[in-house]
Amino acid sequence: MNGSALHKTAADCAEELPGAHLEHPFGPDWEVYKVRGKVFMLLTEVPGRPVVILKADPGEAHALREQYSHITPGYHMNKKHWITLEGGDDVSKKLVEELVTDSYRLVVAHLPKAEQPVDPHTYGTSTRAAR
Template sequence: MNGSTVQKTAADCAEELPGAHLEYPFGPDWEVYKVRGKVFMLMTEVPGRPVVILKADPGEAHALREHNSHITPGYHMNKKHWITLEGGEGVDKALVRELVTDSYRLVVAPLPKAEQPVDPRTYGGGTRAAR
């Protein structure tokens, strides 16, 4: 899957998530997806390469980076809690959708229960950890 397809798949997934919306707070080159005012996904180009930047559990983020050369520390973000995803071998629609949904759930989880658009413990089905 190439980088443009990764971004399209990520955007399509994000637009389906309850309460999610797109903003451009850093200008037209940065697409920022938020839920209840909290960022869960950013998309831009890093020297000409389309990338998707997502929140990830620190342990899982480390494992993802170890096992996939197209997943690197979060560009311009906390390297422990964010990952950057590029297109390439081993990156498919299922992985992109799973990472976007996981990022969304991580951002929704600490919100007060009344503000959560979904139950983050059950929304989105199984994650890698549950398999």
């Protein structure tokens, strides 16, 4: 998947998530997706190529970086809790959608229960298969 397809796939997935919305708080070069005011995904070409920056469980983030050459620590973010995904041969639509949904669920899980648009423990799990 190339960089423009990566951005489109990630944005399309994010726009389907309950309560998610797009903002541009850092200017036109950054697309920032939030749920209830909390960031779960950033899209930019600032590092010189299209990238998607996502929240990830620290253990899973490490495993993803080991498994995929196109996943690196979060660009301008906490390297333990965020990953950067760029286009490449080993990046599939399914992988992008799973990573976006996982990021969203992690953020939703830290919201007060009354503000959670979905149950973060079950949302999106019925359709998931092993990566």
